[in-house]
Amino acid sequence: MVDGGEASAAFAGGEASAAFAITNGTKQGCVLAALLFWYLLRHDVAFKDCDAGIPVRVRTDGNVFNLRRLQARTKTFVAMIRDLLYADDCALVAHSEAEAQQLFTRCCTAATRFGLTISMKKTDVMLQPRNRSSYTSPKVTAGDTELASTDKFCYLGSSLSSDALVNDDISARQAFGRLSKRLWDDHGIRLDTKISVYVAAILSVLLYGCESWTLYRRNIRKLDQFHMCCLRRIAHIRWQDKIPNTEVLQICGVTGIEAFLMSAQFRWVGHVTCMDDTRLPKIAFYCELVHGTRSLGGQRKLFKDMLKSNMKACDMQPNELESLTAD
Numbered sequence: 668m669v670d671g672g673e674a675s676a677a678f679a680g681g682e683a684s685a686a687f688a689i690t691n692g693t694k695q696g697c698v699l700a701a702l703l704f705w706y707l708l709r710h711d712v713a714f715k716d717c718d719a720g721i722p723v724r725v726r727t728d729g730n731v732f733n734l735r736r737l738q739a740r741t742k743t744f745v746a747m748i749r750d751l752l753y754a755d756d757c758a759l760v761a762h763s764e765a766e767a768q769q770l771f772t773r774c775c776t777a778a779t780r781f782g783l784t785i786s787m788k789k790t791d792v793m794l795q796p797r798n799r800s801s802y803t804s805p806k807v808t809a810g811d812t813e814l815a816s817t818d819k820f821c822y823l824g825s826s827l828s829s830d831a832l833v834n835d836d837i838s839a840r841q842a843f844g845r846l847s848k849r850l851w852d853d854h855g856i857r858l859d860t861k862i863s864v865y866v867a868a869i870l871s872v873l874l875y876g877c878e879s880w881t882l883y884r885r886n887i888r889k890l891d892q893f894h895m896c897c898l899r900r901i902a903h904i905r906w907q908d909k910i911p912n913t914e915v916l917q918i919c920g921v922t923g924i925e926a927f928l929m930s931a932q933f934r935w936v937g938h939v940t941c942m943d944d945t946r947l948p949k950i951a952f953y954c955e956l957v958h959g960t961r962s963l964g965g966q967r968k969l970f971k972d973m974l975k976s977n978m979k980a981c982d983m984q985p986n987e988l989e990s991l992t993a994d
Contacts, residue, residue, distance in 0.1 A: 703781045705752065713777035719766035720749030723954035727944045732975060732985050737955050745957060746950050750774075753822065762958070764805050767792070771807055771814075785809070791817045795829050797962065802829075825876040831967070833880045843869050843897055851901050861901045862919050869897065870927065877928055878935030881970045887925055894924040929977050936974060937992035 706712065714720075726743045729736045737743055749770055751758040759774065761767040778785055792814045794805045804816045818829045826835035846868070850861060873890070880886075895912050898919045904910050916923060942949040975985045983991060 700783065703783060704757070704778075706781075712780075713773050714749060714770070717749070717769070717773060718747075719761055719769045720747040721760055721762055722747055722957040723950065724957050725950050725954040727949060727953045729989075730986050731940075731953055731988060732971060734955065746954065748947070748951065751947070756822070764794075764807070767805070768807050771809065775809055787812050787814065791815050791820055793817055793820050793827065793829055795831055833882065833886060847900075858902060858918075859920065862898075862921060865897060865901060866921065870894075874927060874931065878931045879970065880928075880932075881968055881973055882928065883968060887928070890928075891924045929981065932974065932977065936988070940989055940992040 722745050724737050724743050725746050726737050726739065728742065748760060751760065757774070759767060759770045761770055775785055787809060790809075792805045792807045793816070794802070796802045806816070807814045819835055820827045826833075828835055846864070850856060850864060873893070895915060898915050898921070899905075902915065902918055904915060904918070910918075912923075936952075939948050939952050944950075978985050978988070
């Protein structure tokens with residue numbers, strides 16, 4: 668390591684400066700923060716000999732929709748999912764409040780050893796209950812400080828909610844309205860230029876993170892209504908003109924919102940299936956929970972259910988997913 672004042676001279680001369688001690692730890696924006704955080708979580712520093720987390724049964728060979736392959740005793744393995752890393756941020760996941768407390772305590776202890784500090788103001792606890800009627804606010808503490816409990820958490824523009832729905836993610840009307848006077852209502856700007864800006868600036872916000880969304884038909888209708896409303900506003904088409912949506916799409920030269928969603932989903936799934944078997948996204952995609960039972964009555968729609976229905980709608984066989992993504 669080289670002192671900041673001698674960095675350029677030492678580099679130009681090809682010689683390293685004398686070793687010096689660092690006693691103040693990492694600071695805001697320090698390039699070592701992400702590296703140290705990754706090391707303490709990934710090299711058994713924080714979670715050594717820890718059995719807390721979410722165990723999943725994994726088998727990456729064969730078709731992802733064939734759940735019977737996960738019943739094999741010799742070709743499956745059990746993986747433990749407990750931490751989801753995003754640069755120098757982390758989400759700890761567990762089945763119970765006690766396990767969440769154990770993981771967070773271990774993480775705080777390991778961070779202190781490495782000179783890192785966990786911001787309690789930016790750390791929240793969220794519970795996704797099996798039954799909303801029996802919901803109780805979770806309590807996780809760091810020493811004498813109790814972490815705030817929330818029903819919705821936003822990270823990098825994507826919202827995670829306690830009900831595991833994507834309703835909070837479907838919102839971009841404010842971003843569209845801000846460009847009304849400067850762009851949409853300006854008759855001196857060509858239509859194709861406006862559409863290019865709309866796709867880049869509005870749809871990118873509206874569909875951020877849509878690759879992993881699990882959508883119901885009502886969600887798609889809501890997105891499509893907003894999409895068509897924007898296109899009619901950009902192309903100055905009024906409802907009195909009685910122009911159908913199909914013709915509006917042809918005039919603007921874009922596809923419907925469902926085509927955008929399918930394209931993004933297929934692209935992301937193809938990327939995940941080509942990952943190494945040790946990568947966490949692929950493990951989560953090809954796994955099932957070791958513990959847990961289904962509730963009585965109708966079940967919530969799964970991501971794989973939507974993927975299968977979209978493949979059938981596009982005349983693709985679900986049992987050929989791996990061969991299609993390998994091309």
